[in-house]
Amino acid sequence: MNQKSVPENEVVENFTRAGGPGGQNVNKVSTKVxxxxxxxQSAAFSDGDKASIKVALKNRINKQGELIVSSQxxxxxSRNRDLAMQRLQELVAEALLPEKERKPTKPTSGSKERRxxxxxQQGQKKKDRSWRPDxxxx
Numbered sequence: 001m002n003q004k005s006v007p008e009n010e011v012v013e014n015f016t017r018a019g020g021p022g023g024q025n026v027n028k029v030s031t032k033v034x035x036x037x038x039x040x041q042s043a044a045f046s047d048g049d050k051a052s053i054k055v056a057l058k059n060r061i062n063k064q065g066e067l068i069v070s071s072q073x074x075x076x077x078s079r080n081r082d083l084a085m086q087r088l089q090e091l092v093a094e095a096l097l098p099e100k101e102r103k104p105t106k107p108t109s110g111s112k113e114r115r116x117x118x119x120x121q122q123g124q125k126k127k128d129r130s131w132r133p134d135x136x137x138x
Contacts, residue, residue, distance in 0.1 A: 004096060005089050007044050012036045013081065018072035025075060032072035033080045035088055040065040049096060056095035067091070 018032035025031075039045075039053055039061060054061060061067050069091065071084035107115075 034070040
């Protein structure tokens with residue numbers, strides 16, 4: 001299967017200071033990376049692919065049509081960049097996979113029987129709780 005990927009020249013990188021481990025390095029070096037890829041303006045994907053990506057990743061795409069991925073796990077800027085790019089590629093690849101068709105199934109006779117037995121037990125339990133004039137309170 002031919003795997004499509006996001007070209008690196010279409011991705012805009014922003015680096016900022018990250019929190020977490022790193023000691024004084026955290027205060028000096030911008031290690032957090034934020035990758036922005038505009039789905040609508042991409043030349044690498046067909047209109048159908050773009051539509052699939054936008055539907056599958058609608059919660060991660062902003063109003064400008066940009067898919068934003070960030071990483072700040074590592075202390076190294078280059079390692080964070082590699083991790084974010086890898087995550088971006090994975091997200092797009094997952095979005096392009098065709099959805100599995102659901103095979104409708106029917107409940108088994110055993111599961112039907114268990115459900116009905118449970119319903120009868122619950123009904124009896126509630127019936128036993130009710131007060132009846134012929135039954136003395138305990």
